Amino acid sequence: MVARVTEDAAGDKSTSEKPWPVRVVSQKISQWIGRLGWIWIDGQVTQVVRRPGTNTVFITLRDPSADLSLSVTTNRDVVDLGAPTLAEGARIVVHARPEFYAARGSLSLRADEIRQVGLGELLARLEQVKRLLQAEGLFARERKRRLPFLPRRVGLVTGRASAAERDVLTNARRRWPAIDFRVINVAVQGPSAVPQIIDALNILDRDESIDVIVLARGGGSVEDLLPFSDEALCRAVFACRTPVVSAIGHEPDAPLVDFVADVRASTPTDAAKRIVPDLGDEVRLIGQAKQRLDRSLRGLLDREQHRLDALRSRPSIARPLTMVDVREADVAAVRERARRNLLHRLDRAGTALEHTLARLRTLSPKATLQRGYAIVQRADGAVVRAPEDVAAGERLRIRLADGTLAATVSPDSTEG
Known part of the structure; x- marks a missing residue:
């Protein structure tokens, strides 16, 4: 079995057989943290504790864009000199050195100078953030999405029981009574505003039933509206898949989230008019x-x-039988010509037939027979033309005009 070995800077080793005591570990952590030295820190005050009878002031300093905080201890004179009106929510810059308290195992900052950030400096910082976001394309008009004509459901991020919430809900439902809302109430100012708003945005953006998200807040001072110019919040709005409407403050107010959002409404009431059509x-x-x-x-x-x-x-439609009548007359004339032509040909053919029959009758043997002549034929139909053509006893057929007779040649009739 191989034991884990830890070696400090002096060469002492920590093993399972020779572990360091807690005091040694605390000392070494304190030494490592002390190497950071004096630094300048920017943050927002979430708590100020002045204990009676002592000169020590305890300050909780929070990151404006993240849910992280550090404890700061300083002298009352330092606070009175650099930030005499220091209160919760103020933005300050602290010159401090991190210290690790071995007895409690805690980390804090020891400050020797505190500067309260003024409005001019805040505006200058906001201008820097604005230029940065604009350079990255977060304000680009071509990336802004159109709002749906009639959203199925609207997500609303606003303060609890605020006038902004009432204005959006009342005016939207007055315009379209059937509109459905999912409301998430958050802090809209102070150190906890940005994380709560970002969390609410993420929840609504993951909700497939939400077609539009509205960020709404009433008017206020520049300091009150600072959370809506936070860089982390602006990037969260830019990352949303769902169209976002910004309705922060009044018409003159222009927090940075207005430039990132897909639609900027001048007031919460204006946002209600933009997200739903008017039923009337x-x-x-x-x-x-x-x-x-x-x-x-x-x-x-x-x-x-x-x-x-x-x-x-038109004549062809108004009196269609006229054309039929004309064609009927033409057909009748053609039929009459055909009839006369046929009759003429039949008459000529009949006359020719009569002439032919007359000639046939004239030349026919039957006409000769009618004059009393007869035709003698043998049994095979051959005509007897001379007495020597038959023999005695041969049967003959005698054809007359009105019939035939049978005869037998006698022996004496064959003699010449």
């Missing part, structure tokens, strides 16, 4: 559109009726 206006617009549609449809029907009337007034 929409009903009126629908009525106007219906009237325009009716007029357009009537105009179309009138034009088509005129076209039909014009078509029906």
Whole structure:
């Protein structure tokens, strides 16, 4: 088994057999922290404790953009000299050195100078942050998204029971009574405002039913509106997938989140007008559109009726039988010519047939028979032309004009 070995700067080793006592560890931590030396720190005051009978002032200093804080101890004279009106929520710059108290195992800052940040310096810092965010494209107009015409649900981040919350809810529901809200109440000023607002934004942005997020706060001083110019909050708004409407303060107020948000509303009431349409206006617009549609449809029907009337007034449509009558006369004339031509041909063919029949009758053997002549034929149909063509006893057929006779050649009739 290999034991873990820790060696300090002096060469002493800490092993499982020779562990360091707590006091040694505390001393070494204090030495390491003491190497940081004196530093300048920027933060926001969340607590100031002045204990009666002592000259020590305890200050809790918090990061304006993160949920992190440090304890600062200083002399009352230092506070009275650099920040005589120091109170919770103030922005200060502290010159301090970190100290580790071995007895309590805690870390704090020992300050020898405190400067309260004035309004001019705050505005200068905000201008620096504004230029930085603008250079990174957080204010770009092309990245701003259009708000939906009628959101299914609206997320509202505002102070608890605030006038801004009442203005947004009342005016939005007056315009569209069926609108649904998910309200998250947060601190809108002070050291805890930025983390709470960022958390609320993340919750609403992950909610798939939310179509629009509204940040709303009433008016106030520049110091009161500082959380809405915080860089971390601006980046959180920029990262939202859901369109964000900023409704902070009044028309002259312009916190940095206004430039990052997709839509900037001058007041919370103006935000309510931007996120939902007015039901009365929409009903009126629908009525106007219906009237325009009716007029357009009537105009179309009138034009088509005129076209039909014009078509029906044409002679071929108004009196269609005229063309049929003309064609009927033409057909009758053609049929009459065809009938006469056929009859003429039939007459000529009949006359020619009669002439042919007359010639046939003249030349026909039957006409000869009618004059008393007869035709003698043998049994095989051959015509007997001379007595020697038959033999005695041969049967013959004698053809007359009105019938036939059977005869037998006698022996003596064959003699010449």
